[in-house]
Amino acid sequence: MLDELLSAELFVVIFVFVRVGATMMLLPGFAEPYVAPRTRLMLALLISIVIAPVVGDTVPPLPDAVLTLALLIIGELVIGFFLGTVTRLFLATMATAGMIIAFMSSLANALVDDPSSQQQGSIMGSFLTTVAVLMMFLLDLHHVMLMAVADSYTLFRPGEALPMGDLSEMITRVVAKTFLLAVQLAAPFIVVGTIFYLGLGVLGRLMPQVQIFFVAMPLQVAMGVIILFLSLPVMMGFYITQFSDTLMPFLAPS
DSSP states (O other): GGGGSSSHHHHHHHHHHEEEHHHHHHHHTTTTTTHHHHHHHHHHHHHHHHHHHHHHHSSSSOOOSSSHHHHHHHHHHHHHHHHHHHHHHHHHHHHHHHHHHHHTTTTTOOOEEOOOOTEEEHHHHHHHHHHHHHHHTEEEEEEHHHHHHHHHHHHTTTTOOOOHHHHHHHHHHHHHHHHEEEEETTHHHHHHHHHHHHHHHHHHHHHHHHHHHHHHHHHHHHHHHHHHHHHHHHHHHHHHHHHHHHGGGSOOHH
């Protein structure tokens, strides 16, 4: 009955659009609040039209039962959200690292509107998140993300049972890796800040009548900004390498 309403070619495009559209809702750079929803929708539709002939062989035929079709669509939505969540978690690494840096440089109270998370965040986190998205597009990592979506049809074939255990384990590992990566990115600030606080503590014991922490706060802010711009190239290079390594398992071997 359903095959009388949809042609085979149109069904393939719509079926691919389900996974691509779910992924595009979370991909860094594409799913940001400052990107118009209509633009995001049209881009997902164009990508679906482009890759539909390539992955059409993996798409199952149009089922006769509505319940079977609903289960297929739910499976595609789960896979799409999984792929987008992995990349979105890695982008959240920069917000976590920025908050650690802000605490170590007395900038934790300087909150600004973070367009990526649509909430207030530290100024360091917003800056690092913006730089991370910019680096992804400058280094064509958005092409790698789109290739991972297309190659996911060989890794997660439509109509097959979803490996929920593997998906949940992958999400757990990515979450743990993002927190570890955030601490590694903020390591120079943690080391310098700890030494700086120890020095202030000793100085405060030697001169208890002076409000040493208020006097040293401008120096601490300037020190944090200087360390940021000295270590920013290394930080971003290490972050981009870890991000690309995470996407590699989703790419089909050439």
